[in-house]
Amino acid sequence: MRVFLTVPFVFIATFALADTSDLIKAQGLSGAEAALSAEPDKTSSDQFALGVVRFLRGIEKTLQIRWQHNMVLKDFDIPVLRLPIEPNPDAAPFAPALITTLFSDLRGDMDASRAALDQVDTGDDVALTLNLMDLWFDVNMNQIRDPGEGVIELGANSIMTRRDRANMDDIPEAIFVRFDTADVAWLTAYTHMISGISELVVAFDPTAAITQVLEANEKMMALRGDIPMTNPYDGEFGGWVDQFAMVYGALNQQPVAKNTRAAHGHFLEMVAYNKVFWHAVATETDNVNEWVPNKAQTAALGFELPADTSETWQALLKDAEDLLNGDLLVSYWRIAPIGGINLEKLFMDPPVVDIVTWVQGAGLLDYMEQGPTVTSVNFRRFSRMVAGDTLLFALLFN
Numbered sequence: 001m002r003v004f005l006t007v008p009f010v011f012i013a014t015f016a017l018a019d020t021s022d023l024i025k026a027q028g029l030s031g032a033e034a035a036l037s038a039e040p041d042k043t044s045s046d047q048f049a050l051g052v053v054r055f056l057r058g059i060e061k062t063l064q065i066r067w068q069h070n071m072v073l074k075d076f077d078i079p080v081l082r083l084p085i086e087p088n089p090d091a092a093p094f095a096p097a098l099i100t101t102l103f104s105d106l107r108g109d110m111d112a113s114r115a116a117l118d119q120v121d122t123g124d125d126v127a128l129t130l131n132l133m134d135l136w137f138d139v140n141m142n143q144i145r146d147p148g149e150g151v152i153e154l155g156a157n158s159i160m161t162r163r164d165r166a167n168m169d170d171i172p173e174a175i176f177v178r179f180d181t182a183d184v185a186w187l188t189a190y191t192h193m194i195s196g197i198s199e200l201v202v203a204f205d206p207t208a209a210i211t212q213v214l215e216a217n218e219k220m221m222a223l224r225g226d227i228p229m230t231n232p233y234d235g236e237f238g239g240w241v242d243q244f245a246m247v248y249g250a251l252n253q254q255p256v257a258k259n260t261r262a263a264h265g266h267f268l269e270m271v272a273y274n275k276v277f278w279h280a281v282a283t284e285t286d287n288v289n290e291w292v293p294n295k296a297q298t299a300a301l302g303f304e305l306p307a308d309t310s311e312t313w314q315a316l317l318k319d320a321e322d323l324l325n326g327d328l329l330v331s332y333w334r335i336a337p338i339g340g341i342n343l344e345k346l347f348m349d350p351p352v353v354d355i356v357t358w359v360q361g362a363g364l365l366d367y368m369e370q371g372p373t374v375t376s377v378n379f380r381r382f383s384r385m386v387a388g389d390t391l392l393f394a395l396l397f398n
Contacts, residue, residue, distance in 0.1 A: 020052070020053065020128075020130070021130045021134040021135070022134070023035055024053070024056075024135055024136070025135075025136075028138045028143060028145075029056050029138070030057065030060075030138070033050070033053045033054060036049055037050065042119070044120045044121070044125065044126050045126050045128055047120050048117065048120055048179070048183075048184055049128060051113045051114070051115075051116035051117035051120075051187060052128075052187065054109060054112045054113040054116060055113040055187060055190070055191060056137075058105075058109025058110060058112075058113065058194075059080060059106075059137070060137040061105060061106070062080040062081075062102050062106055063137050063139045064140075064141050067085050067086070067141070068091065068141075069088075069091055069095070069098055070091035070094065071094065071098065072087055076243065078201075079194055083154055084154065086139070086148065088140070096207045096211040097207045099201065099210065100201065100202060100206065103197075103201040103202055104198070106194065107195050107202070110191040110195040110198070113191050114191050117184055117188050117191070120184045122181075122276075123181075125181060126181045127178065127179075128178065128179040128183075129176055129177070129178045129179075130177055131174050131176055132151060132175040133152065133174055135150065135152075136150050137154065152175075175300070175301070177290075177300045177301070178288050178289040178290070178300070179291055182277050182284065183291055185274070185276040185280060186291070188269075188273045189271075189273035190270075192267070192270040192273065193266070195266045196266035196270065197263070199259045200259070200260065202256070203255040203258075203260045203263065203350070204353075206246055206247070206249070208253070209246050209248075209249025209250045210246050210249075212245075213245050213249070248355070251352075252355075253352060254350075254351075254352055255350045255352075257349060257350055260346075260347050260348075261347060261348060264344070264347035264348070267320075268321070268324050271321045275314065277292075277398075278314055281310070282294050282310060293305065306386075308385070313397050315378040315382075316378045316382050318378075319374050319378050319379075323344075324343060324344060325344055326342045326343065328371075328372055328374040329342055329369065329371050329373045330343055330373065331374070332364065335368055335370075338370050339368060339370035339371050339373065340371070340373040341364055341367050349366075351363060351366070351367070
């Protein structure tokens with residue numbers, strides 16, 4: 001499979017009108033959003049462009065918050081938090097509530113993006129062309145595009161290994177992608193995915209757990225005083241242990257049901273809009289710089305899709321939908337093969353995530369029932385189809 005540019009930046013995936021591309025290049029995302037918002041009598045393409053810029057601006061704000069407070073996270077495989085940032089030598093103090101604030105604000109930005117996208121009717125013609133190389137995030141908030149702030153650079157550094165980046169084919173100075181009506185549903189699905197994840201973070205507000213870890217670290221440092229550390233473990237594993245303790249502490253508390261239920265709704269909407277997208281893609285007859293092509297089209301980014309891509313991916317989506325609706329269960333080792341865990345009930349009436357009782361079973365007993373369980377057949381079929389690029393194309397397809 002030849003890909004002149006791997007597509008891991010789909011969490012920050014982008015597209016807009018050519019003049020919007022120029023706006024972002026010259027004025028950044030905040031300037032582009034202001035200009036597009038002020039445009040009177042917007043066409044459907046203009047509304048799409050505004051939705052795109054608001055989406056990107058939301059991602060940019062998470063990077064800026066992290067840079068302001070030097071939130072350089074490693075091995076944190078969560079959208080937006082996995083994106084790399086450079087250390088800030090003059091950072092503001094880190095506050096435990098920042099993670100929850102970041103995702104709460106991001107949730108609002110996704111709402112704003114959808115408000116623009118909702119103005120595009122299903123039958124409207126949308127034609128949006130973007131040069132991906134024009135897109136950048138003003139991470140350090142100096143209103144200048146600095147090295148490493150390009151969408152392509154950030155995306156590649158967030159998910160690709162150093163070897164993968166070295167083996168990439170030469171990237172041209174311009175990469176034009178033309179997005180159309182089908183892609184409105186694609187982006188809408190992505191906003192729901194990020195909203196759902198944001199709701200879960202808010203539901204399991206990690207502020208108290210982060211506070212506990214940071215305060216414990218301060219007390220241990222005070223106990224050690226000026227005595228040099230004699231073992232290498234803290235330097236090698238300390239950061240990972242702290243992050244694990246923060247995540248575990250956040251999960252091991254009663255989540256807010258209002259937020260988990262909202263997340264459930266967003267994930268169902270993500271699946272629904274994904275279905276709309278694939279149906280619309282199948283009916284396209286043009287072939288101009290396509291984002292995700294049908295069988296008769298060519299992808300602008302150079303990758304090739306097997307002929308049964310749509311059917312295979314939608315079968316995986318059906319599994320996800322059935323799990324969210326409780327029509328399929330997640331197999332559980334102690335009651336297999338006659339049943340499993342009802343995922344819908346977990347979202348509707350969420351329990352504390354206690355690793356010990358979840359493994360043993362007592363903590364999940366109220367969510368166990370008899371019934372058909374999801375299998376790995378569709379996932380394995382998808383993995384074989386994309387020949388080892390499962391994550392890449394799962395992110396691309398949403």
